[in-house]
Amino acid sequence: MAERFRPDLRWSDVTPRDAWLSRRRLIAAGGAAAGIALAAPAAARIEAAPSRWSTDERQNSFEDITRYNNFYEFGTGKEDPAANAHRLTTDPWAVVIDGLVDRPGTYDLADVLAGQPMEERIYRLRCVEAWSMVVPWIGFELAGLLSRVGVQPSAKYVAFQTLLRPEEMVGQRSRMIDWPYVEGLRLDEAMHPLTILATGLYGEPMPNQNGAPIRLVVPWKYGFKSIKSIVRISLTADEPPCTWNVLQPGEYGFYANVNPEVDHPRWSQATERRIGDGLLARRRPTLMFNGYAEHVAGLYAGMDLARYY
Numbered sequence: 001m002a003e004r005f006r007p008d009l010r011w012s013d014v015t016p017r018d019a020w021l022s023r024r025r026l027i028a029a030g031g032a033a034a035g036i037a038l039a040a041p042a043a044a045r046i047e048a049a050p051s052r053w054s055t056d057e058r059q060n061s062f063e064d065i066t067r068y069n070n071f072y073e074f075g076t077g078k079e080d081p082a083a084n085a086h087r088l089t090t091d092p093w094a095v096v097i098d099g100l101v102d103r104p105g106t107y108d109l110a111d112v113l114a115g116q117p118m119e120e121r122i123y124r125l126r127c128v129e130a131w132s133m134v135v136p137w138i139g140f141e142l143a144g145l146l147s148r149v150g151v152q153p154s155a156k157y158v159a160f161q162t163l164l165r166p167e168e169m170v171g172q173r174s175r176m177i178d179w180p181y182v183e184g185l186r187l188d189e190a191m192h193p194l195t196i197l198a199t200g201l202y203g204e205p206m207p208n209q210n211g212a213p214i215r216l217v218v219p220w221k222y223g224f225k226s227i228k229s230i231v232r233i234s235l236t237a238d239e240p241p242c243t244w245n246v247l248q249p250g251e252y253g254f255y256a257n258v259n260p261e262v263d264h265p266r267w268s269q270a271t272e273r274r275i276g277d278g279l280l281a282r283r284r285p286t287l288m289f290n291g292y293a294e295h296v297a298g299l300y301a302g303m304d305l306a307r308y309y
Contacts (some may be wrong), residue, residue, distance in 0.1 A: 054074060054122035055193055055291070057084065062135040064276045065170045068208050069229055070127060072177060073169040074209065081209035089186045089230070090213040099159070102150025109213060111197065115148075116140035118269070120203075121196060123219040125226070125292050126258050132284075137217050139198035143191040151187070151235055156191040159183070159240035160234035181229040183238035184254070185218065188299055192291060194219055198231070220289040220296045221249060222256045253309035255300075260286035262306050285302035 071081040074088075092184060095112050098104040113121055118140055127131040146158070164180035166172035194289045198217045199206055206212040208287035211228025218225050224244050234240070260270045271283040287295050300308070 027266055040274050051121040053295075055134060055162070056122070057122070057124070057126060057134045059077050059122060059136050060274075060276050062202050065133060065135055065201060066209060068133075068275055069209050070223060071171075071209055072231070073171045073179075073181065075171045076155070076176075085208035085212075087170070088163075088165075088208045088212065089168060090208065090229075091212050093231075095214070095230060096232040097145075097149050097234075097268070098232070099236050100152040100155035101133065101146075101235050102152065104149070112145060112197075112214070112241045113140075113152075119196075120200075121217075122197075123217060125219065125223050126177070126272060126286070126290050127223040128252070128256075128264055128269075130267060130269065130271065130283075131275055132290075133275050136202055137196065137198040138200035138203070139217060140198040140217070141193055142195045142197050143193065145197065145233075146191065146235075154237050155235040156187050157230075157236045157238065158185050158187060158228055159234040159238055160227045161234075162227055163229045169288040175245065180239065181227060181243045183225055183242050184236075185225070186299075188190075188252075189234075189296075192299070194295060194298060206289055220258060220292040222258060225256045255305075255308050256299070257305065257309070258286065258288070258290035259305055259309065260288060 036217075046052075067082050068078045069081040070078070071085070074081040074084040090175050094106050095109065095110040096106050098159065118138055120136055120138055122134060122136045124132055142158075158182045162181040164172065166179070185195070195215050197214055198211070199214050201207070211230075214230050215228040216226045216230065229288065239254060242252075242254055244256075245254050248252060258269075263269050269286055272286050273283050274281070287293070
């Protein structure tokens with residue numbers, strides 16, 4: 001498995017999509033097995049049921065998902081992460097959980113995963129450049145982890161931080177962003193059952209270029225909200241800074257909800273291109289909240305979504 005992510009990997013070397021469609025063969029998770037699964041290249045797998053939240057849309061191929069990425073820590077080109085992320089060391093890995101929680105601390109990744117019920121969730125992921133994918137993520141609800149550490153009543157937001165390691169993440173040598181990358185959610189968004197921490201895709205541990213070893217997935221928001229390679233989760237009373245909102249507040253709001261009725265200043269959000277459909281394929285209409293409106297629209301009842309974008 002380790003050779004799957006070589007920077008010189010050819011398209012023909014990638015396992016075909018159909019070989020990964022068994023929904024009952026997922027990466028090991030929970031207790032000590034979780035730590036072993038993420039640390040060992042040839043980890044055993046365990047059974048896990050697919051999620052009721054999954055879409056039945058056609059999934060993108062493994063090569064689509066792992067070869068066309070935004071992960072500026074490894075470069076600004078879509079293929080830069082696949083070419084450069086092999087330098088990233090993901091074992092050992094720890095996550096600091098602090099702020100307004102009852103049990104703050106630095107948690108080894110195995111401790112973060114211990115007891116969390118892993119699910120396969122097939123979610124749409126949409127980026128502001130108006131392209132989208134359907135990804136079979138493997139992960140668990142963020143709410144479960146937050147409940148374990150004890151959210152204090154004064155907490156209103158959850159802040160996230162990506163690893164800062166420019167010797168391995170070559171994009172961090174650029175000054176285009178004030179590293180490390182940071183993101184945030186309102187607490188009710190973070191506790192929603194659609195919001196997960198993902199540790200894999202297509203039945204395998206998360207590839208480096210997709211945010212190994214643990215990343216956020218918030219399927220009704222634009223992709224940049226789903227922060228990768230997380231090393232800190234902080235509960236706060238005040239709205240936390242978010243990298244793109246700080247860089248370009250007129251273009252990228254704190255919420256970043258997928259909304260076809262509110263255009264980006266430089267392009268329309270009304271339609272999208274599905275990666276893998278081909279350049280000549282007809283663009284698809286963008287769905288409100290990325291197709292999850294029936295589940296999440298209530299979070300924003302009464303809000304002006306053109307102002308809180």
